[in-house]
Amino acid sequence: MAKIEPVTGHYVHVPFEGEEYRIFYEESGHGIPLVCLHTAGTDSREWRHQLNDPEISERFHVIAFDLPRHGKSIPPKGWWKEEYKLTAKFYADLVVAFCRELGLERPVVMGSSMGGNICLHLAQRYSDYFRALIAIEACDYSPGWWLDWLWHAQIHGGEACATAINGLMAPQSPFEYRQETWWYYSQGGPGIFKGDLYFYSVDHDFREDCEKISGKIPIFFMTGVYDFACTPEMTQKTAKKVRNAECIIMEDIGHFPMSENPVTFKKYLMPVLHKIK
Amino acid sequence: MPAFDVRWVERWQNMVNQDSVARLLGRHFNADVMLEFGPHAYVVSFEHGAIGRVQHEIGPESAYQFALRAPAETWAKFVQPVPPPMYNDIIAMSHTLHGRLKIEGDVKVMWQNLRALAWALDLMRAVKE
Numbered sequence: 001m002a003k004i005e006p007v008t009g010h011y012v013h014v015p016f017e018g019e020e021y022r023i024f025y026e027e028s029g030h031g032i033p034l035v036c037l038h039t040a041g042t043d044s045r046e047w048r049h050q051l052n053d054p055e056i057s058e059r060f061h062v063i064a065f066d067l068p069r070h071g072k073s074i075p076p077k078g079w080w081k082e083e084y085k086l087t088a089k090f091y092a093d094l095v096v097a098f099c100r101e102l103g104l105e106r107p108v109v110m111g112s113s114m115g116g117n118i119c120l121h122l123a124q125r126y127s128d129y130f131r132a133l134i135a136i137e138a139c140d141y142s143p144g145w146w147l148d149w150l151w152h153a154q155i156h157g158g159e160a161c162a163t164a165i166n167g168l169m170a171p172q173s174p175f176e177y178r179q180e181t182w183w184y185y186s187q188g189g190p191g192i193f194k195g196d197l198y199f200y201s202v203d204h205d206f207r208e209d210c211e212k213i214s215g216k217i218p219i220f221f222m223t224g225v226y227d228f229a230c231t232p233e234m235t236q237k238t239a240k241k242v243r244n245a246e247c248i249i250m251e252d253i254g255h256f257p258m259s260e261n262p263v264t265f266k267k268y269l270m271p272v273l274h275k276i277k
Numbered sequence: 278m279p280a281f282d283v284r285w286v287e288r289w290q291n292m293v294n295q296d297s298v299a300r301l302l303g304r305h306f307n308a309d310v311m312l313e314f315g316p317h318a319y320v321v322s323f324e325h326g327a328i329g330r331v332q333h334e335i336g337p338e339s340a341y342q343f344a345l346r347a348p349a350e351t352w353a354k355f356v357q358p359v360p361p362p363m364y365n366d367i368i369a370m371s372h373t374l375h376g377r378l379k380i381e382g383d384v385k386v387m388w389q390n391l392r393a394l395a396w397a398l399d400l401m402r403a404v405k406e
Binding site for chain 1: 366375
């Protein structure tokens with residue numbers, strides 16, 4: 001008997017800002033929509049363990065999509081004419097447009113790294129729409145990553161981008177899963193990781209805005225101790241400023257909990273998911 | 278703490294040169310790299326991913342393409358079998374938030390060879406005292 005995963009892939013066409021974005025997503029399970037956001041420069045494959053976890057999918061409709069220019073979601077028309085720079089506004093609005101196009105009712109968003117940082121913007125601007133936010137490896141300001149070396153004709157972008165993030169993973173995480181995460185990172189389009197990092201390190205500066213979040217919906221901050229880009233201290237400092245926030249520091253894990261060590265991540269994630277009704 | 282003396286560096290050199298993955302990833306990695314472990318400095322010549330030569334008498338005429346400089350205490354954490362957070366990687370240690378390691382010189386050459394370099398540096402954790 002063939003070993004077939006309970007995960008299915010689809011393409012949805014999302015009208016957004018005058019474009020029609022063809023967006024790829026994978027889904028599994030039933031129940032509360034749980035929309036998973038990948039990290040910078042990569043795609044939804046990072047969430048394969050959670051998509052395949054029956055303990056998660058028995059209560060949640062798990063959905064992981066590729067942002068435009070990532071994975072199987074193609075770029076907009078004329079993409080080659082200008083440098084790609086992701087902005088907080090585009091990112092937040094596109095997440096909402098995707099969720100609404102699928103008709104998701106009060107979804108939960110769970111994102112890591114830039115997918116975690118965008119949760120702050122979603123909380124500020126869309127607190128009536130979402131049910132809860134799980135902001136993994138997130139903080140109000142994460143400088144230092146918008147680097148020319150990550151998009152340079154004389155440097156192999158795949159190898160350089162992937163190796164740049166390698167040390168964000170914990171030595172305790174299984175080597176095979178760390179190499180798998182490296183593999184995903186090696187496959188981003190030219191300038192895409194750097195363009196995402198424009199949001200991560202430049203456009204996302206939420207230091208003056210944390211207190212503006214209403215607190216209408218809960219935000220769960222979860223950060224691994226090996227994250228040197230968004231350290232536990234940075235997350236704790238941010239979470240203290242945000243109403244209705246809980247801060248969870250995860251031992252023996254780094255910046256890519258879902259893909260570098262799904263077993264350790266699950267120990268921290270399940271109690272959070274149990275709180276979401 | 279490791280001595281980071283010539284014998285230690287030569288043991289690391291042997292580890293790198295016996296590692297088939299280092300040779301695979303570094304087949305185009307040809308560069309002279311200054312490694313500074315506090316008071317101990319070396320120019321390590323990578324040749325197709327292997328370490329061909331280690332110069333330990335460093336002077337004004339010593340040439341290299343890029344340098345990695347950190348206190349010996351920082352490297353001592355990096356080379357632990359399970360390095361502590363923020364010390365497990367040269368990008369981590371050199372990141373603007375942390376500044377524990379300085380990267381200087383022709384940094385482009387480092388980025389061009391980052392995968393092979395990082396793999397070789399990770400082998401320091403297997404060096405026996």
